[in-house]
Amino acid sequence: MRFSRLLGRTLKEVPADADCASHQYLVRAGMIQQVAAGVYSYMPMGWRVLQKIEQIIREEMDKAGGQELMMPSLQPLELWEKSGRLPSFDKTLFVLTDRKDHKLAVGPTHEEVITDLVSRTVQSYRDLPQMPYQIQNKFRDEPRPRGGLLRVREFFMKDLYSFDVDEDGLNESYAKMVQAYKNVYARCGLPAVMVEADSGAIGGKASHEFMLLTESGEDEIIYCSKCDYAANTEKAVSVKKGATAADPLPVEEVSTPGITSIDDLAAFLKVRADQTLKAVFYAADGEIVFVVIRGDLGVNETKLKNLLKCIDLHMGTEAEVKAAGLVAGYASPMSIKGIKVVADDSIKLGSNFIAGANKPDTHLRNVNYPRDFKVDVMADIAVTRAGDTCPRCNGELLSRKGIEVGHVFKLGTFLSERFNAYFLDKDGVTKPIIMGTYGIGLGRLLAAAIEQNHDDKGIIWPLPIAPYHVYLCPLKTDDKNVTQAAEKIYEDLTRAGIEVLFDDRDESPGVKFNDADLIGIPLRIVVSPRTLKDNAVEVKWRKDKQAWTLPLTGLTEAVKNVVCTGGTC
RNA sequence: CGGGGUGUAGCGCAGUGGCUAGCGCGCAUGGUUUGGGACCAUGAGGUCGGUGGUUCAAAUCCACUCACCCCGACCA
Structure with a gap:
């Protein structure tokens, strides 16, 4: 491609x-252009990168047994009513109305369509397993698109669905996909880590995410310093350390004027935070829930949401709390009525806690569970933090930031039952097909690749997904020797199957070098009188500081070799 | 949806009631340059986000509205 002709x-x-x-x-590199919030055009060079990622994914999906197909973006809203997922998608679903006043969803994902499709196609265990997939645009009206391509409303995604006869089959398909995903990231030159992920309140068994580690990531990953345990903070668990249990003492009131936070309370009474109980109020689908957790821990809202099986969960507002008859800052699990109490299992680790007294400026000493209060639900709802103890090996847990670039999910039979996707097994018994779903956002992967691979000059593409292999850069374009040599190199390399961006513009060296660094094509070849007098060109990797020279004779082979091996010959 | 911010030339910005709305980059033409964002000359390019209002006079003041960005609750 000639730079002068590039759009x-x-x-x-x-x-x-x-x-x-x-x-x-x-x-800045001219690879994308914004059209609306969270809606982008890919310019030719950006599109090349996306297509390279697409091709790698396609090959790995095919290798793992996937079959590519294509489903529509327009999906009758009835499909969503049938699946029962309308409430959980809510406003993120784009819905349009056709001329007959019929409502159509613009596909945010394709579980509904594919399950319906498979239910009409598969009838026998002989037809299974199946792994259909597609690569196409998805539409989600995200409340807040952000970060360029990192979170958008229209996005290019590979989605594959597995259909199996039983749990073993699902596990096998899942394992195949995990391996395929690992292959995809490795081939893209992007090391991703696999972590345990939240699988949501509805259906779903196991789920893993693939994360590209980068400081700018918006997800936090908890991982063990000793074993291979790794999980999204939403999902991560740890071994909670407990204070030694002492004999319960009688409850007594203590005056704590103006003290409403755990930190202040612990300091005021000269105790550790883990000797206190914290009370937090949430509104779960409108119902106030009283949450008790040990003072040193925080509430993981994802865990709580899953536990309560609710769609909307938020911290109780002042008005909601007051209406429930609670005294913020001094609320107590004791003596409350008519409100659901959820406790973190940490409250069993310790004794004689300090807790609120349910009246202003007063706390209680020596509160013990279950002697002094009851709870409706007891479970792990605590946030796991760096420094906590690994649930598997008791090692220390650490944390890193990451960008989610893939998600695999064991769905189970929730959707197949809804869509009547049953099959007849060997013994003639009707059973629901067991499903899995597997997604990779291509545009986000592209953006994450840059987050992970750039310097202060620009992008540093991994070779497998770079828009071109070689940036051919003649200097002094009024010099006939230079232009002729460059033209010949361009022709030879292109004919040899090497992808070349030929900077044939009449620009100063500074402009060309800066653009080359910005665009980030892996190998730069400079043609100039300086090296041409020795019948050579200068060659440099984008990621390296050092350049070297290659002779004109046999240049094509040499470059081919360099590009294939990543070396310097 | 709550909180914060921004809309003036393709991009980055200046312009707090007054005459023909400016600057840098980019773009066009000609010339001089050529190893890390060169220089000179000439030129093209604007419904000042939109609507309504106040005023002799509005990019500037007021009201409404739209769009976009950032921080939180959601996701590939």
Whole structure:
């Protein structure tokens, strides 16, 4: 490709509305253009990258037994009513009305369509397993798109669905996909880590996410310093340390004027935070829930939400709390009535806690469970933090930031039952097909690749997904020797199957070098009188500081070799 | 949806009631340059987000509205 003909322009200045590195560089390099909030066009060079990722994914899906198909984005709303997932998608679902006043959802995912499709197609265990997949745009009206391509409303996604006869089959399909995903990230040159993930309140058994570790990531990963335990903080668990149980003492009131936070309370009474009980109020689908947890721990809202099986969960507002007859700052699990009490299992680890007295400026000493109060539900609802103890090996847990670039999910039979996706097994028994669902967001992977691979000059593409292999850069374009040599190299390399971006523009060296660094093509070849007098060109990897020279004779083979091996010959 | 912010040329910005709305980059033409964002000359490019209002006079003041960005609750 000749740079002079390329649609897209590089920018010197950082776009005002771009905050993160991938967004800035993608726009500055002329690879994407914003159309609306969370809606982007891919310019030719950005599209090339996306297509490379797409091809790698396609090959790995096929290798794992996937079959590519194509489903529509327009989906009758009835399918969503049938699946019962309408409430959980709520406003993120784009819905449009056709000329007959019929409502259509614009596909945010395709579980509904594929399950319906399979239910009409598969009848016998002989037809299973199946792993259909597609690569196409999804539409989700996210409340807040952000970070350029990191979270958008229209996005390019690979979605594969597995259909199996039993649990063993599902496990096998799941394992195949996990391996395929690992292959995809490895082939893209993007090391991703697999972590345990939250599988939501409705259905779903096991779930894992693939994370690209980068400081700018919005997810937090908890992992063990000793074993291979790794999980999203939403899901992560730890071994809770408990204070030694002492004999319960009689409850007594203590005056604590103006003390409403755990930190203040612990300091005021000269006790550790884990000797106190914290009370937090949530509104779960409108119902106030009283949550008790040991003072040193925090509430994991995802765990709580799953436990309560609710769709909306938020901290109780002042009005909601007051209406329930609770005294914020001094609320107590004792003597409350008509409100659901959920406790973290940490309250069993310890004794003689300090807790609220349910009246202003007063706390209680020596509160013990279950002597002094009852709870409706007891479970692990605590946030796991770095420094906690690994649930598997008792090692120390650590944390890192990451970007989610893939998700695999054991769905079970929830949807197949709804869609009547049953099959007849060997013994003639009717059974629901067991499903799994597996997604990779391509645009996000592309953006995450940049978050992970850039410097202060621009992008540093991993070779397998780079828009071109070689940036061919002649200097002094009024020099006939230079232009002729460059033209010949361009022709030879292209004919040899090497993808070349030929900077044939009449620009100064500074402009060309800066654009080359910004665009981030892995190998740069400079053609100039300086090396041409020795019948050679200068070659440099984008990621390295050091350049070297290669002779003109046999250049094509040499470059091919360099590109294949990643070396310097 | 709550909180914060921004809309002026393709991009980045200046312009707090007054005459023809400016600057830098980019773009076009000509010339001089060429190893890390060169220089000179000439030129094109604007419904100042929109609507309504106040005023002799509005990019500027007021009201409403739209769009976009950032921080929180959701997700690949």
